[in-house]
Amino acid sequence: MTFSQWVGDRIPTLLRPSILLSISLYHFIMTIVEIVFLEWRPWKLFDLTSVRFRSFARLWKANGELMSAEMPGNTFQLLSECKGVILDIGPGSGEMLSHFNPNTITALYGAEPAQDLHPGLVKNAAKRGLKDRFHPLVCGAEPNTLIPALNKSGILKVTSRGGTAENGVFDEICCTRVLCSVPNPRQTIKSLYQLLKPGGRMVICEHVANPWRTEGTLAARFMQLVYTLLGWPFFMGGCELQRHTREYLRDAGEWDQFDLKYYGPRDAVPFVVGELIKKHAPMDKSYAEAIKK
Numbered sequence: 001m002t003f004s005q006w007v008g009d010r011i012p013t014l015l016r017p018s019i020l021l022s023i024s025l026y027h028f029i030m031t032i033v034e035i036v037f038l039e040w041r042p043w044k045l046f047d048l049t050s051v052r053f054r055s056f057a058r059l060w061k062a063n064g065e066l067m068s069a070e071m072p073g074n075t076f077q078l079l080s081e082c083k084g085v086i087l088d089i090g091p092g093s094g095e096m097l098s099h100f101n102p103n104t105i106t107a108l109y110g111a112e113p114a115q116d117l118h119p120g121l122v123k124n125a126a127k128r129g130l131k132d133r134f135h136p137l138v139c140g141a142e143p144n145t146l147i148p149a150l151n152k153s154g155i156l157k158v159t160s161r162g163g164t165a166e167n168g169v170f171d172e173i174c175c176t177r178v179l180c181s182v183p184n185p186r187q188t189i190k191s192l193y194q195l196l197k198p199g200g201r202m203v204i205c206e207h208v209a210n211p212w213r214t215e216g217t218l219a220a221r222f223m224q225l226v227y228t229l230l231g232w233p234f235f236m237g238g239c240e241l242q243r244h245t246r247e248y249l250r251d252a253g254e255w256d257q258f259d260l261k262y263y264g265p266r267d268a269v270p271f272v273v274g275e276l277i278k279k280h281a282p283m284d285k286s287y288a289e290a291i292k293k
């Protein structure tokens with residue numbers, strides 16, 4: 001490959017995130033304008049965290065649908081295979097819900113901390129025919145907010161059906177484009193692992209640090225650093241580009257299947273997509289002996 005071919009081939013993918021960064025900057029400015037000149041509540045700007053999250057919700061409401069029309073790899077197929085009691089982490093305004101199969105879902109819990117996105121989320125769940133089986137939770141994935149919200153919803157108390165917070169209550173946990181934003185990702189992912197039933201499945205579609213030592217490139221890894229320094233996490237609702245989410249997932253606990261593939265490994269926003277199956281519980285000794293006879 002010549003240098004000019006390399007420039008033509010690589011530069012657009014490396015610069016593409018700058019478009020999203022510019023859009024997020026626009027929404028941040030518009031959020032400030034709304035707060036100061038439409039609501040006349042300039043003191044609200046002192047709560048910078050809520051301004052940032054409101055600005056991200058504004059961006060997602062305007063562009064979420066478009067940004068969800070295509071997803072890397074077989075994400076849509078993996079979502080369509082979800083069944084039983086499901087936890088969707090950070091479902092946003094529910095753009096992914098149209099890919100679930102309502103006939104195989106017993107209950108769907110959506111842990112979405114951005115309250116501004118809930119009206120759209122509930123509407124999309126109803127559109128998918130999940131109205132009574134959908135449980136929107138105003139909380140994050142981190143255990144200090146998720147566990148109390150699950151407790152309140154009643155799901156953690158359903159111990160008679162084999163579920164506890166320790167040995168898992170969910171058949172499936174879906175994480176699409178969200179683990180980049182959760183605080184303390186290592187611990188948060190570990191606690192999600194615990195909420196999964198033995199033999200349960202985790203569906204993953206997450207962008208990660210560029211794997212420049214193996215399939216990726218140093219240029220893309222460098223651009224991740226540049227975008228971070230330009231304020232990507234600040235303007236994008238806490239989204240971090242340089243996370244080693246694949247490793248956090250692998251170390252979260254024992255898996256019977258750990259099937260994650262890179263998509264766009266040479267890009268500034270490469271994804272890992274796939275499914276992980278939590279190790280099945282060891283069979284009860286007396287039961288194993290009984291079925292042997």
Ligand SMILES: C[S@@+](CC[C@H](N)C(=O)[O-])C[C@H]1O[C@@H](n2cnc3c(N)ncnc32)[C@H](O)[C@@H]1O
Pocket residue numbers: 060068089090091092093094095096111112113114117139140141142175176177178181182183237238
């Ligand atoms: C990029 S959007 C993805 C939405 C959806 N999962 C999808 O793929 O269409 C990220 C979502 O994660 C949510 N989020 C941010 N921090 C979170 C946290 N700590 N726990 C759970 N969700 C979070 C945001 O509010 C937002 O709705």
